[in-house]
Amino acid sequence: MSTILDITQMDMEFPTPTGNFIALKNVDLKISKGEFVSLIGHSGCGKSTVLNIVAGLLQATKGGVILNGREIHQPGPDRAVVFQNHSLLPWLTAYQNVELAVKQVLSNRMSAAEIKEWTEHNLRLVQMDHAMHKLPSEISGGMKQRVGIARALAMQPQILLMDEPFGALDALTRAHMQDSLMVIQSELKNTVVMITHDVDEAVLLSDRIVMMTNGPAATIGEILDVKLERPRDRLALVNDAEYIGLRAQVLRFLYEKQRKVEHIQHAAQKKLDGKKRTAA
């Protein structure tokens, strides 16, 4: 498989009043065409920063990202983003939200009729054709996220970036959305980079799971290949030895090798020490 996205030696620093904060250090990642990659890690470890740099919304301090042989330095529709909180424009209906993207990206290649057809096709794909003329305030959270995905897919991106796409949804809706995402994915074979902190979601959906170390100066800790056969069935996998093993590996990475709780205990201990000293 050919590499479509190549992240090389990427560093990211944010200026703060007390000197630069090093968020990412030496991030290296190659993603092949048609691959589904999950980024997992504790909150604040810079997952979103990686995604934002790939999207072009942020600029890396050092190193860079190459998409199809071209360096990325600004956002563009070839890297469609599905945001965590759907970010649909509330004054436009579901249809108009998707149409805005289609018109912007594809209007030089499509006639008005084709634009309408393509917009409706994408809404059908996420099973939102029954409510396409409703405003975002009139549909549920899961439906909004579906429209967000339809909007991203409609741009015909080379790579689809998803920033915790189902993070704001309840568990049942999330499971349902994951299933429909798998169906869509098996049809379109898009290249997808998804951020998540749901271990099950990562194992269920991905071809590879990229586990990130804790910040500051976060980098890629381990990469896990998921060779489970597709289509994957959530219920059948519950008792699947390989699935359980993969899941345990991710959990072990997150809770043994990269424990976040330690920091809290550490801080509490420091506080205690300080108190003792003042008492003495």
Added chain:
Amino acid sequence: MVINTAVGVASIPSDWINVSRVLRLSPLTHVRKIVLPAAVPMIFTGMRLSLGVAWMVLIAAEMLAQNPGLGKFVWDEFQNGSSNSLGRIMVAILTIGVIGFLLDRTMLQLQRWLSWDKASASR
């Protein structure tokens, strides 16, 4: 009203800005499709506030400048000392109040027609 508009534009959620950046909307389309609609609720709040102030100042200015109008009418009645004056002033004040109220309601109705954010237009 200008301040309100400025605050409204400045407080557009960054997600919407990001959507526009990912789509590479041109500056004109960006203003037309994202900035203006997003700022409309704040613009209307500003217009309602400044309409109220404008009406108040108008009456006060009529009293001072002696331009014909409700303000001058109140002022003249106050000055001439007839026994009917008090009643007339009361009627004039009530009229001023009712007109002010109607102006505000008209603006609210306009907002209901034009703005997408029905929640902010309910009060």
